[in-house]
Amino acid sequence: MELNLNTRKKQMTENTNRSSEVFASCSFASLGLHPTLCDQLKERLGFEAPTLVQAQAIPVILSGRHVLVNAATGTGKTVAYLTPVIHQLQKCDPRIQRSDGTFALVLVPTHELCMQVYEILQKLLHCFHWIVPGYIMGGESRSKEKARLRKGICILVATPGRLLDHLKNTSSFLYTNLRWIIFDEADRILELGYGKEIEDILNILGSKQQKSVGKGNSSQVSGVQRQNLLLSATLNEKVNHLAEISLDNPVTVGIDEKIELQLTHEDAEPMEFNGCDILVKDGKPLNSSAEEYKLPTQLLQRYMKVPCGSRLVVLLAILKHLFENESSQKVVVFFSTCDAVDFHYSLVSGFQWLSHLQSDIDLKQLFLKCKTFRLHGNMNHEDRRTTFHAFKKEKSALLLSTDVAARGLDFPKVRCIIQYDPPGEATEYVHRVGRTARIGEKGDSLLFLQPVETDYLHGLEKHGVTLTEYPLQKLLDSFPLFGIRYHPKNFVSVDTHPWVVSLQKALESFTSSELKMKKMAQNAFCSWVRAYTAHRGELKGIFMVKKLHLGHVARSFALKEQPSLVNKSLQKQRKKRMRDQKQNNVSKKRKVAKR
Numbered sequence: 001m002e003l004n005l006n007t008r009k010k011q012m013t014e015n016t017n018r019s020s021e022v023f024a025s026c027s028f029a030s031l032g033l034h035p036t037l038c039d040q041l042k043e044r045l046g047f048e049a050p051t052l053v054q055a056q057a058i059p060v061i062l063s064g065r066h067v068l069v070n071a072a073t074g075t076g077k078t079v080a081y082l083t084p085v086i087h088q089l090q091k092c093d094p095r096i097q098r099s100d101g102t103f104a105l106v107l108v109p110t111h112e113l114c115m116q117v118y119e120i121l122q123k124l125l126h127c128f129h130w131i132v133p134g135y136i137m138g139g140e141s142r143s144k145e146k147a148r149l150r151k152g153i154c155i156l157v158a159t160p161g162r163l164l165d166h167l168k169n170t171s172s173f174l175y176t177n178l179r180w181i182i183f184d185e186a187d188r189i190l191e192l193g194y195g196k197e198i199e200d201i202l203n204i205l206g207s208k209q210q211k212s213v214g215k216g217n218s219s220q221v222s223g224v225q226r227q228n229l230l231l232s233a234t235l236n237e238k239v240n241h242l243a244e245i246s247l248d249n250p251v252t253v254g255i256d257e258k259i260e261l262q263l264t265h266e267d268a269e270p271m272e273f274n275g276c277d278i279l280v281k282d283g284k285p286l287n288s289s290a291e292e293y294k295l296p297t298q299l300l301q302r303y304m305k306v307p308c309g310s311r312l313v314v315l316l317a318i319l320k321h322l323f324e325n326e327s328s329q330k331v332v333v334f335f336s337t338c339d340a341v342d343f344h345y346s347l348v349s350g351f352q353w354l355s356h357l358q359s360d361i362d363l364k365q366l367f368l369k370c371k372t373f374r375l376h377g378n379m380n381h382e383d384r385r386t387t388f389h390a391f392k393k394e395k396s397a398l399l400l401s402t403d404v405a406a407r408g409l410d411f412p413k414v415r416c417i418i419q420y421d422p423p424g425e426a427t428e429y430v431h432r433v434g435r436t437a438r439i440g441e442k443g444d445s446l447l448f449l450q451p452v453e454t455d456y457l458h459g460l461e462k463h464g465v466t467l468t469e470y471p472l473q474k475l476l477d478s479f480p481l482f483g484i485r486y487h488p489k490n491f492v493s494v495d496t497h498p499w500v501v502s503l504q505k506a507l508e509s510f511t512s513s514e515l516k517m518k519k520m521a522q523n524a525f526c527s528w529v530r531a532y533t534a535h536r537g538e539l540k541g542i543f544m545v546k547k548l549h550l551g552h553v554a555r556s557f558a559l560k561e562q563p564s565l566v567n568k569s570l571q572k573q574r575k576k577r578m579r580d581q582k583q584n585n586v587s588k589k590r591k592v593a594k595r
């Protein structure tokens with residue numbers, strides 16, 4: 001009883017500590033936001049108080065300065081940039097109208113993030129019906145978008161490619177009143193190769209900065225005061241060029257002490273907004289030493305050393321453990337390719353295993369009994385949208401995804417992130433794990449590495465990210481094999497663990513029993529190897545294709561042999577069949593001739 005009381009007390013202290021790391025001790029109203037907007041934040045979104053980054057960024061953005069916002073994942077950056085824009089637009093007198101065209105542009109890297117920002121906007125604008133939000137993004141109907149643009153969209157959320165398309169081809173798209181350009185996940189937009197599009201967009205919008213504009217002045221373009229904002233949890237030197245061409249004397253706002261440390265104290269200008277100390281800085285954008293990333297402190301980060309051939313079994317073991325130990329569990333697993341997502345989705349959805357041998361009846365049941373979703377860029381738009389919303393709503397579910405879900409997406413209550421295929425850059429690691437432990441909540445992350453890949457951890461350490469090892473052996477020993485729990489006297493390697501061997505065999509026979517499943521496994525194998533070879537720069541020395549044992553890679557896709565061998569043996573079979581057929585025909589002819 002006392003123990004329970006102590007545990008509860010400890011939890012309460014932890015919660016209070018976490019809360020003070022995330023939330024500021026001031027109100028939204030005290031930051032200068034309109035009372036109706038503050039009511040919307042409370043009523044529509046349930047936000048009582050601003051987060052630290054909101055308390056820091058909102059007053060600076062309201063002041064009209066160009067801003068770089070750098071804060072950990074899940075700290076509320078979206079509302080930090082949307083509310084000042086709405087505040088300014090609602091107070092325009094006379095009221096703005098749709099026919100005035102677009103006032104604010106939010107650029108995002110993915111469709112899902114586009115929808116997410118649009119949905120938050122809809123909630124915040126509920127009481128400001130004259131400020132119309134809208135979105136445009138690749139894959140949607142151009143003509144419908146044109147029609148919406150013609151009517152007028154006051155705050156427009158867009159992906160860069162489609163925006164450029166409309167800027168060039170939709171003559172009714174009015175942007176002469178444009179006042180804000182916001183780059184959400186700025187570094188990702190560039191990583192996706194949109195650099196050229198962004199330059200073109202800035203050129204067309206007349207928002208490209210000419211060097212050495214007076215300190216503290218926002219740029220004036222065609223009489224309208226412009227204010228540009230750049231945000232990400234991983235603002236690094238890659239963003240410098242974009243910052244240089246789009247921001248005019250920016251203020252850096254961030255809760256990242258590492259970034260604050262590299263600011264020169266002469267430049268630093270401490271401000272106080274209702275008890276929230278803020279360090280803002282004029283002038284130059286970030287340099288490469290700023291590439292130390294701040295992750296949510298409550299996030300438990302672990303890695304697992306798994307031999308290649310046992311990867312699949314270990315993944316299934318972890319998932320089984322997670323879903324059987326907690327009644328409501330939300331997990332996201334990241335893969336490197338769309339084919340890998342499809343294969344694992346079909347496998348998880350259909351794979352059954354004999355759970356007991358005691359009775360003569362085969363009690364086969366689904367190995368994983370959780371609700372499973374998949375998300376990747378090759379899915380059609382409607383399916384992506386449905387998955388995105390469905391996974392958001394679920395209390396307990398598994399999402400298998402590529403990096404389309406890595407950036408900005410806010411799935412409530414995700415408890416665990418599994419990086420089955422390691423990400424490339426450390427930035428991607430940060431954003432993937434950032435899908436959990438949001439807004440002060442608890443979260444775990446687990447990174448799969450093959451024994452030859454563990455140098456990847458040093459790369460992460462350089463960015464201030466440290467992981468501890470997950471006790472894999474203990475987990476494997478905890479699974480009973482046909483009713484009996486295995487107690488090894490001596491250390492047994494993962495590959496030879498009886499539970500692993502047995503499950504691997506079952507997986508291979510499941511995959512080989514269905515042609516469709518086998519084909520999916522082969523495709524996934526091939527695209528996985530291709531993705532592995534595509535690692536760039538320093539990562540090439542860690543993820544070395546030469547060191548891969550393709551037979552073991554095949555096992556990780558539940559294949560008995562690697563696809564090229566499979567193809568060869570298929571070819572051999574085909575040749576043999578043709579030879580047999582030929583011989584049959586010859587003997588038939590001979591028979592006919594004999595008659």
Ligand SMILES: Nc1ncnc2c1ncn2[C@@H]1O[C@H](COP(=O)(O)OP(=O)(O)OP(=O)(O)O)[C@@H](O)[C@H]1O
Nearest residue numbers: 047049050051073074075076077078233408410439
């Ligand atoms: N003031 C607040 N009070 C309570 N919850 C909030 C507040 N501000 C934001 N949130 C919630 O916190 C979560 C994270 O917010 P948001 O997605 O804006 O974070 P982010 O910093 O942009 O994360 P990422 O870097 O991953 O994109 C969301 O669920 C959002 O609804």
